[in-house]
Amino acid sequence: xxxxxxxxxxxxxxxxxxxxxxxxxxxxxxxxxxxxxxxxxxxxxxxxxxxxxxxxxxxxxxxxxxxxxxxxxxxxxxxxxxxxxxxxxxxxxxxxxxxxxxxxxxxxxxxxxxxxxxxxxxxxxxxxxxxxxxxxxxxxxxxxxxxxxxxxxxxxxxxxxxxxxxxxxxxxxxxxxxxxxxxxxxxxxxxxxxxxxxxxxxxxxxxxxxxxxxxxxxxxx
Amino acid sequence: xxxxxxxxxxxxxxxxxxxxxxxxxxxxxxxxxxxxxxxxxxxxxxxxxxxxxxxxxxxxxxxxxxxxxxxxxxxxxxxxxxxxxxxxxxxxxxxxxxxxxxxxxxxxxxxxxxxxxxxxxxxxxxxxxxxxxxxxxxxxxxxxxxxxxxxxxxxxxxxxxxxxxxxxxxxxxxxxxxxxxxxxxxxxxxxxxxxxxxxxxxxxxxxxxxxxxxxxxxxxx
Numbered sequence: 001x002x003x004x005x006x007x008x009x010x011x012x013x014x015x016x017x018x019x020x021x022x023x024x025x026x027x028x029x030x031x032x033x034x035x036x037x038x039x040x041x042x043x044x045x046x047x048x049x050x051x052x053x054x055x056x057x058x059x060x061x062x063x064x065x066x067x068x069x070x071x072x073x074x075x076x077x078x079x080x081x082x083x084x085x086x087x088x089x090x091x092x093x094x095x096x097x098x099x100x101x102x103x104x105x106x107x108x109x110x111x112x113x114x115x116x117x118x119x120x121x122x123x124x125x126x127x128x129x130x131x132x133x134x135x136x137x138x139x140x141x142x143x144x145x146x147x148x149x150x151x152x153x154x155x156x157x158x159x160x161x162x163x164x165x166x167x168x169x170x171x172x173x174x175x176x177x178x179x180x181x182x183x184x185x186x187x188x189x190x191x192x193x194x195x196x197x198x199x200x201x202x203x204x205x206x207x208x209x210x211x212x213x214x215x216x217x218x219x220x221x
Numbered sequence: 222x223x224x225x226x227x228x229x230x231x232x233x234x235x236x237x238x239x240x241x242x243x244x245x246x247x248x249x250x251x252x253x254x255x256x257x258x259x260x261x262x263x264x265x266x267x268x269x270x271x272x273x274x275x276x277x278x279x280x281x282x283x284x285x286x287x288x289x290x291x292x293x294x295x296x297x298x299x300x301x302x303x304x305x306x307x308x309x310x311x312x313x314x315x316x317x318x319x320x321x322x323x324x325x326x327x328x329x330x331x332x333x334x335x336x337x338x339x340x341x342x343x344x345x346x347x348x349x350x351x352x353x354x355x356x357x358x359x360x361x362x363x364x365x366x367x368x369x370x371x372x373x374x375x376x377x378x379x380x381x382x383x384x385x386x387x388x389x390x391x392x393x394x395x396x397x398x399x400x401x402x403x404x405x406x407x408x409x410x411x412x413x414x415x416x417x418x419x420x421x422x423x424x425x426x427x428x429x430x431x432x433x434x435x436x437x438x439x440x441x442x
Contacts, residue, residue: 037258037259037363038363038370039360039367066371067370068366068369068370089343089373090343091312119258119342119367120312121259121340123344139362141388146259148291149259149286149291150287170388
């Protein structure tokens with residue numbers, strides 16, 4: 001009985017997600033569902049990406065949080081459109097929440113929308129929200145054992161960003177083990193070792209992102 | 222309709238949690254529900270606590286994880302009884318899961334059971350599992366903004382451990398802001414600044430723990 005209810009919720013969510021995806025694809029917008037633990041560096045990645053690519057890409061951000069608008073306030077300072085979704089304690093975004101805020105963005109002007117999900121390695125992976133791809137951020141301070149412990153969110157990611165590599169000298173993080181485990185779960189993911197603090201590694205992420213936007217726009221013409 | 226289902230689940234969970242709590246209290250066992258993000262240091266805190274107190278306290282550990290037994294394997298090396306619960310992808314432990322494993326522990330021999338919940342700052346805070354207290358670990362690498370972003374799990378904690386202070390020199394973590402925010406949410410929580418890597422700060426945690434066990438045992442006599 002409980003499983004049946006859950007199946008219905010996921011079916012209904014998938015229908016709305018498909019509609020969101022169709023609408024944004026028609027506008028030629030590439031959409032990322034940005035995932036990761038609390039404090040892994042999702043917002044910092046966004047800040048860097050906006051600063052690094054704002055002259056080349058027209059982007060907007062949808063911020064998902066339980067209660068506050070702290071992340072949206074950080075993003076706003078970078079001068080891109082940002083919309084806050086508060087889940088009111090809910091542990092993930094769903095497609096309806098995203099659908100409900102789309103009208104507040106000028107879709108004709110955008111190349112890219114990044115939707116920063118609630119900080120959580122479990123639940124957000126289970127709900128499509130209309131994205132083209134999922135990108136998962138893992139801070140190296142979380143430990144190399146996390147991919148096997150939370151496999152779904154790594155299995156679904158097109159890109160895994162191993163963030164905070166500037167802290168590698170001060171931790172016992174085993175990068176080779178992390179790479180081996182992520183690759184065993186998801187051989188197709190692009191792995192990027194980066195530090196949003198120092199900027200190291202981010203150009204590979206920017207290059208991937210620009211290429212995806214180019215492909216998306218070519219398809220929508 | 223959806224809310225009604227959820228209310229029933231929580232009611233039912235609370236009944237089982239009360240039964241678990243009653244059984245463990247009758248045995249004079251102090252029970253901790255250990256919470257925090259993936260990689261905040263919950264298992265490291267347990268390793269330190271076992272090593273530091275094994276001559277004074279008889280303890281057991283219940284490990285909650287989605288799939289693996291990685292944490293239970295770490296704890297087992299320290300020579301204390303450990304039971305693994307795998308949620309099969311579920312984002313939190315519930316009272317039934319805990320109830321189902323109690324018979325595999327020799328309750329007559331124990332002073333303390335620590336239940337390490339799934340790494341997640343959201344969902345585990347919503348489910349009582351029979352504990353006396355919740356303890357929340359926040360790694361300073363997660364950033365000082367997390368208490369206001371995930372308030373419930375800090376509001377419910379009797380102790381908040383600010384872990385990985387050895388990394389403070391290499392981050393921009395604002396300890397005073399974190400303390401101010403946690404205190405505004407939960408003025409009664411004991412705050413412990415610690416490093417499970419260096420051991421600094423942990424004696425305050427050990428002292429609190431021993432005092433709670435003493436109180437619990439005095440009450441159960």
